[in-house]
Amino acid sequence: MPLIYGLILAVLVFSAHKATRVKGLLNSALWLAGASCMTSILLYVMGAPGLAVIELSVGAGLVTVLFVFAISMVGDELINSDVFVPRWLAISIIVMSFGILAVFLILQRLPEMQTTRSEIFSQLFWVDRELDVILQGALFISGVLGILLLIAPSVTKAIRGGKSK
Amino acid sequence: MNLINTMIILAICSIIGIGFYCLIITRNLLKLVIGLQILVKGVMIAVIFAGNVQGKIEMAQSMAYTIIVADTIVTVIGLAMSIQLRDKTGTSDIHSISKLKR
Incomplete structure (x- = not known):
């Protein structure tokens, strides 16, 4: 089971990263759809099948169609204006905040995941x-x-x- | 600590971090909406994970439905705004969003 979870989570994080970094808005939208698919698989494995179906149909279906529609109307463009926050500062803020959060959560003694329905x-x-x-x-x-x-x-x-x- | 729980927490923090970074660093309104979507996906997995750990997965599922609905509405409004922004100002740069006012 940890192997399945690890595989799903690795593909999910990779898809999310590619969706933000890849060039071209259409490619980003397709990577986002991939991330949405992996999210729905993860939700199904975690014991929420109803939500997984909704996520797959809305996240990977409806939102992707809307994105393709919007991109076809707006078009892809390279923007050269200044960024609000420098790149190094943004990366350090993210790593410090969410890295510390992850360490705190991992160090806590959370109970095992359950499959029983309350x-x-x-x-x-x-x-x-x-x-x-x-x-x-x-x-x-x-x-x-x-x-x-x-x-x-x-x-x-x-x-x-x-x-x- | 269970290995699966550790992996899920790491993935949640990574996904939320990626989405937050995209929100901070990007200037294209469409790309901004993509970053918001990724952020919300991380939050939704966190809600389901919390519900699973606490043994209240049904409650977490019904809360996550609300997240999906609200997120879809926000996405739709963002995409419509990007179309209007492009129509009125000729660019998708969020710096020019103040030019939308008449």
């Missing part, structure tokens, strides 16, 4: 957290309306421009 998921999700689910639906609808409002002028302009040619 409660039934559907009861918890649809009954105990009913209001949260309704709010999530409202959030989703407001997000869709938001993107329609934001995207509509440029899309209509692009369609009109295409027709006039």
Whole structure:
């Protein structure tokens, strides 16, 4: 079992690193989709199969399609403006904060991972957290309306421009 | 300490670090959204790991659903903003995001 976990985690970290460092936004989006796939496999192995399905369909499916759509509209460009924080300072901040966090967490005596189910998921999700689910639906609808409002002028302009040619 | 727990904690800290570094260092708005996605993936794995260790995996799953929904909405709004930014200013540089105001 540790071998499986190690393999999944290594590919996940590698994909995440490549998604931030690789040149070209389309390549980044594809590496992000790979990281999302590995995340869903990890969630399945850790005992959350329902969440793994949602992560695979939303993270690797919907978000990748949206990214490809946005990149095809915006295009890839090289930006030459100044960075807010110097590269060496950013790396040292990240290594110090998250490295120390990792060491603290590893030194703690956490219990073993469990596979037992404490409660039934559907009861918890649809009954105990009913209001949260309704709010999530409202959030989703407001997000869709938001993107329609934001995207509509440029899309209509692009369609009109295409027709006039 | 279990070997699997150690590996997962190291991976979580690495993924969150990679996402945070991308948020600090990048200037392209689309790349910024990619960094945010990676950061949220690390946080989601951390939530599920915490739930698994505490024996409350179902509660952690239902919380992680909320994370996925909110993250998707933020991503969609970010992508729409990048399209508008490119449309209005001709660049995806986040320095020019202040030029969006009329």
